[in-house]
Amino acid sequence: MSVQLKPELSGSQQLQKLALGLIALTIVTATGAFCGWQWDVPVLKQLAPGLPAMNPVSALSFLLAASSFLILGFPLRSRLLVGSGYLLAAVVLAIAIIRLAGYFVPPLAEVDRFLYTDRLHTDVAGGFPGRMAFNTALCFGCWATALLLLRNGSKELAIQSLALVVVSLGLLSLVGYIYRVREINSVLQYLPMAVNTAVCFLLAALALLLVTADRGIMKDLTGSDTGSIMARRLLPFALVAPVVLGWFRLWGARQGAFTVEFGVSILVLSILICFVSLIWYNARLLNRRDEVQRRAREELQANERTFSLLVENVRDYAIFMLDTEGRIKSWNVGAQAIKGYTAEEVIGQAMSIFYTPEELEKNEPVYNLFMAKENGSYRSEGWRVRKNGARFWAEVLFTALYDSDGRLQGFAKITRDMSEQKKANEMIRNQARLMEDISDAIISTDNEFRVVNWNKATEKLFGYSLTESVGKKLGEALRSPLDPSLRQAIQELLRERGYWHGELTFSTRMDYPLNVLVSVSATRDEQNIRNGYVVLCRDITERLKAEQRLIKFNQELSRQVEEKTAEVREIFERVTDAFMAYDASGTVVFMNGRAQEMMSKAGLTSTGKNIFQEFPIAANSPFGQHFRLAMETQQDQHYEHFSEVLERWLESHLYPSSNGISQFFRDITEDKKVREKLSNSNAELRALASHLQDVREEERAEMAREIHDELGQQLTGLKMDLAWSEEELAREGGPALRQRIADSLQLLDHTIMTVRKIAAELRPSILDDLGLVAAMEWQAEEFEKRYGIRTLFRAGMPSRRYPSGMSIGLFRICQESLTNVARHSGAKTVNIFLGYEEDRIMLRVSDDGHGLDPSRNSGRKTLGLLGMKERALMMGGTLEVWSEPGKGLTLTVSVPINASEAK
DSSP states (O other): OOOOOOOOOOHHHHHHHHHHHHHHHHHHHHHHHHHHHHHTOHHHHHSSTTSOOOOHHHHHHHHHHHHHHHHHSSOOOOHHHHHHHHHHHHHHHHHHHHHHHHTTSGGGGGGGGSSSGGGOSOOTTTOOOOOOOHHHHHHHHHHHHHHHTTTOTTOHHHHHHHHHHHHHHHHHHHHHHHHTOTTTTOBSBOOOOOHHHHHHHHHHHHHHHHHTTTSGGGHHHHSSSHHHHHHHHHHHHHHHHHHHHHHHHHHHHHHTSSOHHHHHHHHHHHHHHHHHHHHHHHHHHHHHHHHHHHHHHHHHHHHHHHHHHHHHHOOSEEEEEEOTTSBBOOOOHHHHHHHOOOHHHHTTSBGGGGBOHHHHHTTHHHHHHHHHHHHSEEEEEEEEEOTTSOEEEEEEEEEEEEOTTSOEEEEEEEEEEOHHHHHHHHHHHHHHHHHHHOSSEEEEEOTTOBEEEEOHHHHHHHOOOHHHHTTSBHHHHHTOOOOHHHHHHHHHHHHHHSEEEEEEEEEOTTOOEEEEEEEEEEEEOTTSOEEEEEEEEEEOHHHHHHHHHHHHHHHHHHHHHHHHHHHHHHHHHHOSSEEEEEETTOBEEEEOHHHHHHHGGGTOOSSSSBHHHHOGGGGGSHHHHHHHHHHHHOOOEEEEEEETTTTEEEEEEEEEOSSEEEEEEEEOHHHHHHHHHHHHHHHHHHHHHHHHHHHHHHHHHHHHHHIIIIIHHHHHHHHHHHHHHHHHHHHHSOHHHHHHHHHHHHHHHHHHHHHHHHHHHHOOHHHHHTOHHHHHHHHHHHHHHHHOOEEEEEEESOSOOOOHHHHHHHHHHHHHHHHHIIIIIOOSEEEEEEEEETTEEEEEEEEOSOOOOHHHHTTSOOHHHHHHHHHHHHTTOEEEEEEOTTSOEEEEEEEEHHHHHHO
């Protein structure tokens, strides 16, 4: 049940209520003065002894003007009332004009004395003539003129200006009374405005200003902006404080408490202090207001973000905004999922892109927006088009969005894909048609078994029409030869249980006997109260004859089934794996001998028990999870897990069906131990291989250094000695000896180069001296010089020292790859890349040779590739080879940076 809350009054409505209150006070004060003249009550006429009394014509004018204000100041549709309001204001204006003219044309001055003439000669207490003062008549003229303009929508400034004139004259008179300055509250001649008259003018003028508060100059005071708030706070103080401070200054001077100069100084200082305090107080209040507004804006922004996230992440509904022309302004995830467009593709587009050509011809998009604008919202269903051109049945809701001023800002559109529901509804209708066309007779009755309806098959089966049978008892309508006692027993059983099933004999319209299989079920309404029965009749006459023929066949079939069942049980008993069968809830329906042997250790020895009830921990175990998954997906499950029930490692195969699950499982505890030992052994072998590789590299490095340092130095010394001998013999020896020494030097140079080559192949010194990148680049250059194959090297990582194991491994893999290229590829160009890719170091060697032929290499022992893969594994990385015949080969090594650093 929804509850609609009563809306709060707006600011303008509250000001109008306040204006009504001020006019009510004016009416009360004027009525009191009128009553004072009628019954001669001085306090009602003049408020206090010695003060002027309100003129009775002034009191009457107040009542007329206040009545006019109540008619013209508020939205009334009655022309008669509005006309009477204008008439009352015109009367007041006429009285004011005549009285003002009376100051210049004496005969007209008597207009304020046509009421209570005998009592208006003098005021009993003060000696003031009870006449309408000049400023009083001027105020009435201004007020009446403002009332006549009140319904003119473009005259707010004039109305408010006249009201301010009335306020000024009323305040002037009150200030005169407060300061006892008689000249202030009289004009032309001393006819003072009465105190109650001045108060009524103030109330009436304020009412005029309040009723037009949302327009003109009053809008600057009543608005919600900071300036309006400050003005409302400062204005009362600005009106009251100077008057009060001035009164205290005059009172002190009249009492002789201080001199005129001192009094003026104190007055100025007091005004300064008051205004400074007021300014500080208002600044503090405004700062608080700004803080509250800032928090409200932040909360609003947070709420908007939350709502935006909610809308954007709804996937079942397409929720988006439209401008007033129907162009798309926003887009959520559900819209993208349903319609196929991304936000970038669709924002700014017309919503007509979702409509079919048939609906575009009918101008359906424009009609939808028009109906939403007219009614606030509009709901429709129809075919819509996805981005890929596919159609779907959609339920669409348009909602018109208006701002606080009632201006249309756009539309919200919510679309739901109803394709599946439409298919379901069509299926229900098809089923209803199917029920009508079904071959079985279906009869609907009330609680007293009187026929309500039946289908065509009933008419065809029994030969009676529905028209002639409606309202009759079912037994009478179908002329059933059923025994009355049996019929009564069936009806009582139906009332008790709500269902009956059996075979009965009926006669058709042509008196042909029928054996009918009858099923009767009670129907219930929405309150679960039984309201009738549905009878399903199936002709089984021919079936009964066939059943007799099938009895012998069924007996033989049962015998064969028993034999086959025994064979199946024997097969399952011979299976070495444990086998168990469960229904859909987990109840054990079969166990072979091996399963009984294993499960007996956990206390389960027979079928008929639910595995999850017997062993609650099984519900959340891997078995329970795969059991549920298999039933939900109807897919086979194969897994290994540790059974907490049996405390053993098991390998299980689950084979689901709609009725349950078959499970084959076996104990693999010993296998797990063997595999664990094998895994540990492999890890140890790999560690040993890594260690041997490191030892071999160290030995090669040591040999390279010894050959380079020791043998190289010795050969260099020998060369120097031979060179010295050659110089000496050049001066003394013969040509043959010099030639022999020259040949020896050439042979020695060749020997030195061979030594350097062997040392470099054993362990290139550049790898230790300049690092991996420089060594790779040197290797590429040497390869190109040696084999004449164009070799391009590109580095994507800085040239710095890297861990020794990683540097040696990558260098050796590159070296082995280039050797394979030279021996087998027939390539003309080789590309080498060494660099970072994300968090890994990548080595990629590719050539344009003839590649690998899988059919030719399937039986070969590729020891080179195995060695390179082993090196990559020892660095914690991987090695991949891609090749196609005629398209070359690419070898890629990937090593994690953290793994290389760990090495």
